[in-house]
Amino acid sequence: MPLSLRHFFLLFVTIFGLSSGSDLFSNSFLVRFRRDVDGDEAHSVASRTGFVNMGPVLGSKREYHFVNHAVPAARTKRSIPHVRKLKVDPLVHTAIQQPGFIRVKRGYKPLKVENLVRNIQPHSDPTDPYFPFQWYLKNTGQNGGKAKLDLNVEAAWAQGVTGKNITTAIMDDGVDYMHPDLKYNYNAKASYDFSSNDPFPYPRYTDDWFNSHGTRCAGEVAAARDNGICGVGVAYDSKIAGIRMLDQPYMTDLIEANSMGHEPGLIDIYSASWGPTDDGKTVDGPRNATMRAIVRGVNEGRNGLGNIYVWASGDGGEDDDCNCDGYAASMWTISINSAINDGQNAHYDESCSSTLASTFSNGAKDPNTGVATTDLYGKCTTTHSGTSAAAPEAAGVFALALEANNNLTWRDVQHLTVLTSKRNSLFDAKGRFHWTMNGVGLEFNHLFGFGVLDAGAMVALAKQWKTVPPRFHCEAGSVTQVQKIPSAKKLVMQITTTACQGQSTEVRYLEHVQAVLTVNASRRGDLELFLTSPMGTRSMILSRRQNDDDTRDGFTKWPFMTTHTWGEYPQGTWVLEASFNSQMPQTGFVKEWTLMLHGTKEPPYTELAVLDPHSKLAIVKKAHENRMKM
Numbered sequence: 001m002p003l004s005l006r007h008f009f010l011l012f013v014t015i016f017g018l019s020s021g022s023d024l025f026s027n028s029f030l031v032r033f034r035r036d037v038d039g040d041e042a043h044s045v046a047s048r049t050g051f052v053n054m055g056p057v058l059g060s061k062r063e064y065h066f067v068n069h070a071v072p073a074a075r076t077k078r079s080i081p082h083v084r085k086l087k088v089d090p091l092v093h094t095a096i097q098q099p100g101f102i103r104v105k106r107g108y109k110p111l112k113v114e115n116l117v118r119n120i121q122p123h124s125d126p127t128d129p130y131f132p133f134q135w136y137l138k139n140t141g142q143n144g145g146k147a148k149l150d151l152n153v154e155a156a157w158a159q160g161v162t163g164k165n166i167t168t169a170i171m172d173d174g175v176d177y178m179h180p181d182l183k184y185n186y187n188a189k190a191s192y193d194f195s196s197n198d199p200f201p202y203p204r205y206t207d208d209w210f211n212s213h214g215t216r217c218a219g220e221v222a223a224a225r226d227n228g229i230c231g232v233g234v235a236y237d238s239k240i241a242g243i244r245m246l247d248q249p250y251m252t253d254l255i256e257a258n259s260m261g262h263e264p265g266l267i268d269i270y271s272a273s274w275g276p277t278d279d280g281k282t283v284d285g286p287r288n289a290t291m292r293a294i295v296r297g298v299n300e301g302r303n304g305l306g307n308i309y310v311w312a313s314g315d316g317g318e319d320d321d322c323n324c325d326g327y328a329a330s331m332w333t334i335s336i337n338s339a340i341n342d343g344q345n346a347h348y349d350e351s352c353s354s355t356l357a358s359t360f361s362n363g364a365k366d367p368n369t370g371v372a373t374t375d376l377y378g379k380c381t382t383t384h385s386g387t388s389a390a391a392p393e394a395a396g397v398f399a400l401a402l403e404a405n406n407n408l409t410w411r412d413v414q415h416l417t418v419l420t421s422k423r424n425s426l427f428d429a430k431g432r433f434h435w436t437m438n439g440v441g442l443e444f445n446h447l448f449g450f451g452v453l454d455a456g457a458m459v460a461l462a463k464q465w466k467t468v469p470p471r472f473h474c475e476a477g478s479v480t481q482v483q484k485i486p487s488a489k490k491l492v493m494q495i496t497t498t499a500c501q502g503q504s505t506e507v508r509y510l511e512h513v514q515a516v517l518t519v520n521a522s523r524r525g526d527l528e529l530f531l532t533s534p535m536g537t538r539s540m541i542l543s544r545r546q547n548d549d550d551t552r553d554g555f556t557k558w559p560f561m562t563t564h565t566w567g568e569y570p571q572g573t574w575v576l577e578a579s580f581n582s583q584m585p586q587t588g589f590v591k592e593w594t595l596m597l598h599g600t601k602e603p604p605y606t607e608l609a610v611l612d613p614h615s616k617l618a619i620v621k622k623a624h625e626n627r628m629k630m
């Protein structure tokens with residue numbers, strides 16, 4: 001029997017012992033031309049140099065993705081003769097052989113195939129047989145859950161909002177688009193298979209159903225209602241697109257970039273339940289072309305309103321910190337953590353200050369109370385789990401918000417998330433992280449961000465929403481003098497800032513804050529970092545990672561992000577604390593700290609009517625009004 005791709009993948013990880021930054025080269029090449037060329041010219045350059053042209057990168061006329069089938073799919077050396085062959089072509093400016101790296105699905109668990117259960121419920125609930133198992137949609141206390149701890153979707157549906165004309169792309173291992181619960185909501189035009197370069201992102205068959213991940217995520221967003229099959233999606237009248245980009249021996253920057261930049265006018269929301277390895281020692285994020293794709297998506301996607309990128313915060317448990325995952329920690333993604341059906345965090349949840357909000361993954365006691373959703377080959381499952389399961393629920397809720405108001409920008413969606421997520425009964429199973437009020441009265445938790453999404457509240461507020469004022473980026477200050485982190489004490493550093501007052505980039509009301517740091521350490525995993533705002537909100541921007549024994553790389557201009565100071569006023573003194581949490585003496589140096597403030601000059605919610613005086617909107621608005629009187 002030939003080796004399957006997955007076996008190849010495992011073999012290859014074993015042989016090369018890959019962890020994070022690897023020295024591995026793929027047979028993909030980024031070719032930059034000296035001038036704009038069309039597809040035909042690119043093809044003829046490819047064929048005279050022995051390559052295959054896979055098409056433009058991000059729709060560019062200058063940059064193309066070439067593959068050379070004479071080069072092994074993965075090797076540890078650069079293929080200099082092939083690069084040279086391209087470079088001597090008069091039309092070619094540069095050719096860069098793409099490194100291969102690892103991206104893993106979050107929350108893959110071996111599954112058990114189940115048969116359809118027919119168990120029709122009366123009332124106005126959906127009649128789909130798995131609806132009673134979908135406690136994350138309607139928690140009645142089934143399976144030991146806590147009643148009313150759910151996404152409150154029925155309150156959104158009752159407002160006539162079900163996701164119509166909104167498309168969510170599932171960037172994953174494929175989607176079973178012939179599944180009877182998905183096929184009518186499948187948007188073929190917006191779909192693509194970047195793993196095998198064709199328009200049909202159908203999952204590759206394996207005996208163990210390894211490639212069921214994307215299909216399960218798709219059903220959470222857009223499984224059809226009242227058709228007697230499986231359950232129902234959060235936004236059951238919305239569309240899903242399949243973008244197949246996992247399930248290959250290695251990932252390249254070009255595949256990620258083309259996936260995240262695919263049809264940004266047809267796709268509203270991109271959902272990703274994968275990322276760098278959650279081994280608690282990796283520090284990795286989007287590479288150059290992928291970063292450009294994301295920036296283009298938020299600036300130009302959806303006719304300039306910006307695409308919504310939803311990210312699973314990570315399954316590394318308490319040993320990992322999602323601020324070391326550059327996708328989850330990005331300002332341009334909405335990173336989602338998970339809670340289980342009684343309000344605790346899941347044991348595999350990571351935590352970090354860039355998480356914006358949470359949804360749900362599995363049940364507490366019974367392994368069969370995972371997320372009920374569609375499965376491969378027309379089947380249904382009740383065991384989908386991981387933060388993988390949480391991100392598509394959020395994508396579904398955002399699809400509802402976008403139907404309620406299709407004029408929302410990518411930032412409006414983040415503001416709505418902050419203002420309508422609820423503490424409900426979420427709590428840290430280990431009692432480490434408490435709910436804390438920030439300087440303008442917004443409650444947050446290091447594990448759950450601003451709380452669990454509330455679809456009913458989000459749709460109601462979306463309907464009356466007014467676009468937030470323009471966003472500015474203020475470089476508030478830098479410390480470039482090398483500072484030693486003592487072994488037994490804290491290093492405390494300060495930046496006092498006017499937040500660019502009087503300049504064109506003045507920020508008076510915060511959205512995201514980044515501490516961009518270059519640090520080295522004799523043991524990176526023992527380093528802890530805290531950032532405290534002028535209003536006294538303390539964010540843990542890096543927690544101890546006991547498995548990370550890096551002694552060499554540290555962090556280089558790494559943007560540690562916090563959402564906890566949302567709505568606060570940034571003027572004053574910001575404090576960075578760096579220390580080692582270790583039995584052994586450690587040393588390290590902070591070589592550079594730049595504080596980046598992102599937000600608005602104008603107060604953001606002035607035109608919104610306050611309907612509920614106890615709402616977060618009322619609390620923040622009042623705080624901002626008091627501030628304006630000062």
Ligand SMILES: *[C@@H]1O[C@H](CO)[C@@H](O)[C@H](O)[C@H]1NC(C)=O
Pocket residue numbers: 165265266
């Ligand atoms: C549906 O969405 C597309 C873009 O995503 C938009 O151009 C079109 O006007 C929308 N149609 C309706 C009926 O809202």
Ligand SMILES: *[C@@H]1O[C@H](CO)[C@@H](O)[C@H](O)[C@H]1NC(C)=O
Pocket residue numbers: 287288289291292
């Ligand atoms: C990508 O690389 C180009 C050329 O090397 C550089 O100009 C650009 O700033 C980089 N972009 C990002 C987002 O890193």
Ligand SMILES: *[C@@H]1O[C@H](CO)[C@@H](O)[C@H](O)[C@H]1NC(C)=O
Pocket residue numbers: 407467
């Ligand atoms: C959409 O938002 C813009 C501001 O970004 C506003 O000028 C416009 O009136 C809004 N359109 C609708 C239909 O609400």
Ligand SMILES: *[C@@H]1O[C@H](CO)[C@@H](O)[C@H](O)[C@H]1NC(C)=O
Pocket residue numbers: 482520521522551552587588589
């Ligand atoms: C960190 O950088 C400092 C200053 O450049 C250097 O002296 C030290 O050896 C480095 N430490 C480690 C652990 O790399």
Ligand SMILES: [Ca+2]
Pocket residue numbers: 128181223224225226227228229230231232
């Ligand atoms: Ca159904």
Ligand SMILES: [Ca+2]
Pocket residue numbers: 276277278279313314315316320321322325350
């Ligand atoms: Ca992680």
